[in-house]
Amino acid sequence: MNKSGKILLVGFGPGSEEQMTLRARAAIEESDVVIGYSTYIKLVEHLLAGKEVVRKGMTEEIDRSIEAMEQAKQGKTVALISSGDIGVYGMAGPTYEVLLQSGWTPESEIEVEVIPGTTALNAAASLVGAPLTHDFCAISLSDLLTPWPQIARRLEAAARGNFVVALYNPKSGRRTEQIVEAQRILLQYRAPSTPVAIVKSAYRKRQNIQQVELAKMSQCDIGMLSTVIIGNSDSYWQEGLMITPRGYSNKYQNLTGETHAGEKAGHSLSLGLEGWQVALYEHLQANLQESLAEAATLFDVPMAALLGALANREDDSACLFKATQVASEQSRELLAHCKSWVPLRATLQQLNGVTAQVTLNTEKELNLDGEMLLLGNKNGQFQMELSSISSIWFVQHEQSIHFLDRHGNTLFQLSQLEAESTRYQQTLQQFSQ
Ligand SMILES: C[S@@+](CC[C@H](N)C(=O)[O-])C[C@H]1O[C@@H](n2cnc3c(N)ncnc32)[C@H](O)[C@@H]1O
Numbered sequence: 328m329n330k331s332g333k334i335l336l337v338g339f340g341p342g343s344e345e346q347m348t349l350r351a352r353a354a355i356e357e358s359d360v361v362i363g364y365s366t367y368i369k370l371v372e373h374l375l376a377g378k379e380v381v382r383k384g385m386t387e388e389i390d391r392s393i394e395a396m397e398q399a400k401q402g403k404t405v406a407l408i409s410s411g412d413i414g415v416y417g418m419a420g421p422t423y424e425v426l427l428q429s430g431w432t433p434e435s436e437i438e439v440e441v442i443p444g445t446t447a448l449n450a451a452a453s454l455v456g457a458p459l460t461h462d463f464c465a466i467s468l469s470d471l472l473t474p475w476p477q478i479a480r481r482l483e484a485a486a487r488g489n490f491v492v493a494l495y496n497p498k499s500g501r502r503t504e505q506i507v508e509a510q511r512i513l514l515q516y517r518a519p520s521t522p523v524a525i526v527k528s529a530y531r532k533r534q535n536i537q538q539v540e541l542a543k544m545s546q547c548d549i550g551m552l553s554t555v556i557i558g559n560s561d562s563y564w565q566e567g568l569m570i571t572p573r574g575y576s577n578k579y580q581n582l583t584g585e586t587h588a589g590e591k592a593g594h595s596l597s598l599g600l601e602g603w604q605v606a607l608y609e610h611l612q613a614n615l616q617e618s619l620a621e622a623a624t625l626f627d628v629p630m631a632a633l634l635g636a637l638a639n640r641e642d643d644s645a646c647l648f649k650a651t652q653v654a655s656e657q658s659r660e661l662l663a664h665c666k667s668w669v670p671l672r673a674t675l676q677q678l679n680g681v682t683a684q685v686t687l688n689t690e691k692e693l694n695l696d697g698e699m700l701l702l703g704n705k706n707g708q709f710q711m712e713l714s715s716i717s718s719i720w721f722v723q724h725e726q727s728i729h730f731l732d733r734h735g736n737t738l739f740q741l742s743q744l745e746a747e748s749t750r751y752q753q754t755l756q757q758f759s760q
Pocket of ligand 1 (some may be wrong): 341342412413414415450495496526530531552554
């Protein structure tokens with residue numbers, strides 16, 4: 328089908344002409360109509376001679392998309408412009424949504440092209456050094472269209488995952504407390520001294536850079552035109568530069584020096600995909616009194632990953648730490664069978680490392696009632712839905728069975744109390760076939 332009109336979704340970079348791509352400039356030049364937020368129009372004013380210009384307010388995003396679609400339907404080439412990258416918190420998404428909802432497809436008569444640009448986080452990073460040299464993420468603090476609990480969860484996940492975090496839309500005239508709350512969440516996982524760069528109006532006339540630490544971030548001058556970059560636990564300020572190490576010190580004495588003992592150039596680290604499993608096994612052997620839950624915390628892995636690592640060991644001839652997974656569909660049958668283990672111990676893993684233990688002395692204290700599992704007696708009882716059990720693991724050295732949730736964490740564990748009993752082995756044999 329012949330294309331009649333064209334929509335060019337143009338990211339023109341942070342603001343200065345030198346940071347605009349050649350394609351972005353050419354796209355604006357080839358268009359008949361340019362549509363954009365009035366501030367953006369001002370930034371590219373010198374390229375707009377002879378063109379129809381449609382200025383819209385900040386909140387009129389969907390209007391801008393509809394206008395672009397209507398103009399393109401008339402056969403015009405329309406540039407819808409946005410600062411940075413138009414696909415990053417920009418107009419590319421809403422425009423595709425408007426088009427698709429109107430029945431447009433990529434084969435329709437209107438052609439669409441997305442033209443990438445340097446986004447604010449790249450621009451800001453380039454002005455303060457090299458803060459993004461390791462894993463990073465972008466989070467917008469704008470709760471105008473995203474519920475705050477979702478933003479808070481993402482901040483927490485990023486903080487826990489030790490990502491370098493770039494905050495977009497950190498603060499506005501009305502949204503002043505979000506940055507305070509973000510700082511509070513990040514401080515739960517990061518040191519108060521963590522380096523923070525606040526870059527305002529990057530590559531524009533009023534460019535301003537503040538170098539601070541996380542504990543002071545929210546007191547700084549932050550606005551609608553600021554991007555905030557928060558380092559990870561290895562980032563640092565030196566000579567006015569924010570650096571996030573690439574990781575060479577995990578392998579080498581100095582950047583170019585000898586490798587550390589156990590490390591090899593060009594190979595995964597000793598704590599790489601397979602190496603961490605060897606390290607775990609050696610750690611358990613050296614710390615026989617340590618619980619698996621403690622080891623999972625130390626290696627920062629869910630219990631399922633830890634048990635999977637133990638199950639994979641082929642050279643564990645003594646079956647010291649053998650773990651064996653059985654089908655979770657057998658949970659009801661297995662729990663009914665475990666009644667024959669009494670007395671037994673049920674250990675419930677709670678949040679924040681708090682563990683609850685209960686000794687089950689009679690069969691009645693391990694009760695299946697419909698879809699519910701009840702552990703304990705009238706003096707104290709735990710209950711949970713059977714459907715919350717996602718996987719089941721037998722653990723040799725604990726003589727216990729771990730019941731894990733869908734995140735791979737232990738919901739509860741049943742352990743044989745009698746040291747000499749053969750019940751664990753018999754049960755394992757019966758359910759692992
Ligand atoms: C709606 S988002 C648009 C992002 C844009 N599409 C991009 O890729 O950079 C607006 C936010 O981007 C950031 N921003 C945009 N331009 C910036 C600049 N020149 N300097 C610093 N931050 C900027 C600010 O955090 C601002 O609140």
